[in-house]
Amino acid sequence: MSYNLSDVKGLGKKEDTLKEAGIDSVEKLAESNVDDLISLKGIGKATAEKFIESAKNLLNSSTTDESSETSVEDAAEKEEIEKAHEELKKLEEKKSKLQGKKAEEGDFILVKITGRTQKGIIFRVSSEEDAKKAGIYDETRAQQGIYTPEFVIVGKPGFLNEGLTEVVKDLNFFEKKSVRIPPTKAFGKRDPQKIERIGIAKFRKMNEGKNPEIGKEFVKQSQGQVQRGTISQIVQGRVIIDYNHPLAGQSIDYNIEIIDKIEDFNEKIEYFMIAKGIPTENVSDFQISYIPKSKTLEITIPKMFLFQNLTYVKFGLAMDLQSHMAEDIDDVKFIEVYEKIPLPTTPSESVLQKVEDFNKEKEQEEES
Numbered sequence: 001m002s003y004n005l006s007d008v009k010g011l012g013k014k015e016d017t018l019k020e021a022g023i024d025s026v027e028k029l030a031e032s033n034v035d036d037l038i039s040l041k042g043i044g045k046a047t048a049e050k051f052i053e054s055a056k057n058l059l060n061s062s063t064t065d066e067s068s069e070t071s072v073e074d075a076a077e078k079e080e081i082e083k084a085h086e087e088l089k090k091l092e093e094k095k096s097k098l099q100g101k102k103a104e105e106g107d108f109i110l111v112k113i114t115g116r117t118q119k120g121i122i123f124r125v126s127s128e129e130d131a132k133k134a135g136i137y138d139e140t141r142a143q144q145g146i147y148t149p150e151f152v153i154v155g156k157p158g159f160l161n162e163g164l165t166e167v168v169k170d171l172n173f174f175e176k177k178s179v180r181i182p183p184t185k186a187f188g189k190r191d192p193q194k195i196e197r198i199g200i201a202k203f204r205k206m207n208e209g210k211n212p213e214i215g216k217e218f219v220k221q222s223q224g225q226v227q228r229g230t231i232s233q234i235v236q237g238r239v240i241i242d243y244n245h246p247l248a249g250q251s252i253d254y255n256i257e258i259i260d261k262i263e264d265f266n267e268k269i270e271y272f273m274i275a276k277g278i279p280t281e282n283v284s285d286f287q288i289s290y291i292p293k294s295k296t297l298e299i300t301i302p303k304m305f306l307f308q309n310l311t312y313v314k315f316g317l318a319m320d321l322q323s324h325m326a327e328d329i330d331d332v333k334f335i336e337v338y339e340k341i342p343l344p345t346t347p348s349e350s351v352l353q354k355v356e357d358f359n360k361e362k363e364q365e366e367e368s
Contacts, residue, residue, distance in 0.1 A: 005029065008054045017041060018051075030055035098173040098261055105155035108262040108271070111168065112149050114255040117247065126150070145280050149259060151271040153324055161186050167256060176257045183249050190249035196229070196241045203239045212239045265290070268325065269297070276317045295330040297321065306336055 005015055005026060017040055023029050029051060037048035103109055115124035122134040126149045131137040141147065152159040155169055163181030171177060183189050203212055206220065212231050218241050220227045229243035262268050270283045278286070287300035299317075301310070318332040 008051065008058055010050060010054060014043060014047075014051070017043070026055050026058055030059055094261075095174070100172055100174075102170075102172050103154045103168065103258055103261075105169065107154045108268050109152050109154060109168075109258050110149040110260040110262065111152050111160070112257045112259045113164075116253050118251055118253065123247070143279075145274065148280075151262075151275055156324065163252075164254060164256065167254075168258065171256070171258050173258050173261065176255065178253070178255050181252045181254060183251060186252045187245040187247040187250070190244050194229075194243040195232075196243065197238045198241065200234070200237055200239060265328070269321065272317060272320050272324075276313050276320070278313070290328075295328060296333060297329050297331070298333045298335055300335040300337065306338065 005011065005018065005024060008026060008029060011018070018024070018029065018037075021036075021040055023032060032048075032052055034045060034048045034052065037043050037051060038045050043051075112126040113124055114122065114126070114130065116122045122136060125131045125134055125136070125147055128137060128142055128147045131142070131147045137147075150160065152168060155165070157165060159165070160168065161181065163179070163185030166185070167177065167179050167181075198206070200212065204210065207218065212218075212234055214231055214234060216231050218229050218231055220229070220241075227243050229241040230246065231239060232242045233240040262271060266288055269288055273283050273286065274280055282302070282304070285302035285304065287302075289298040289300070290296070291298070314334050318334075321329050321332055
């Protein structure tokens with residue numbers, strides 16, 4: 001850390017005298033002799049000794065502070081390394097404990113999946129590294145947490161397709177398996193009833209005045225439900241929209257492996273939150289509090305989400321927790337705290353503050 005000559009205590013107006021004599025830094029003042037200083041106008045022996053001692057103390061304190069900061073940094077780094085080793089040790093112990101055991105119905109698990117069509121096109125992976133290898137990596141999808149293992153409750157529908165749900169029930173932990181899932185248990189058969197033909201003029205009205213583009217997604221709300229389709233053709237003034245899943249009618253090949261068992265209460269809740277679309281990096285911002293006696297879970301919404309519409313997220317999360325953790329959770333409460341915004345200072349208060357600050361500065365100058 002570098003200091004200016006003005007940082008040395010007690011110099012006052014003698015700073016200019018020192019600079020005129022070529023002593024323009026703390027280091028030069030600390031290395032000066034008393035005889036050098038007393039030859040300058042207005043500086044006696046006692047004052048010279050005081051100046052030199054103050055400069056040396058300032059430099060010594062700088063060295064001590066830097067040493068202290070380095071020690072703190074080293075200690076923090078050491079703590080991080082030890083923590084990482086401890087976590088790794090726990091993971092190894094957990095893996096050893098689960099190795100070869102069958103996943104039981106109701107277990108909360110993480111599943112690593114690679115999915116590909118019969119033509120060999122990979123469409124689903126469980127890590128960014130695998131996405132890059134497959135040539136399907138997309139930065140936006142990565143930020144959305146798409147390239148992550150699947151959170152699954154063994155034997156429960158709604159997490160994986162029917163075929164994979166059945167496969168998982170017979171898997172051991174860390175057992176790798178390759179399977180082919182038929183259309184009826186994957187993304188369903190193609191249904192002609194899910195293909196809609198709309199006139200271009202009507203389509204524009206439904207699509208905010210925009211023209212149709214082949215291959216673009218189209219979202220339609222009907223009877224309170226959202227339908228997502230793809231514009232497949234534009235023929236004779238009509239837009240053909242296919243609401244079938246893009247992989248409907250195809251048998252799908254999967255590589256699948258159970259890689260972890262989630263046992264911690266809070267961690268289970270966090271995975272449900274991620275499944276409802278809350279970004280992984282923001283999950284820890286939500287404060288979770290559990291009251292065992294009343295089986296009530298309280299979730300405090302962080303400031304950054306207070307003005308976002310989380311109605312459906314909160315409703316869906318509460319339903320999931322009450323359904324899949326029914327033994328522990330009855331009620332789910334969401335807490336939103338809106339802190340009082342301080343009022344701006346009035347003009348009179350502002351003037352008084354300036355006067356007070358000015359008086360303090362004058363007092364400090366007189367003391368020095």
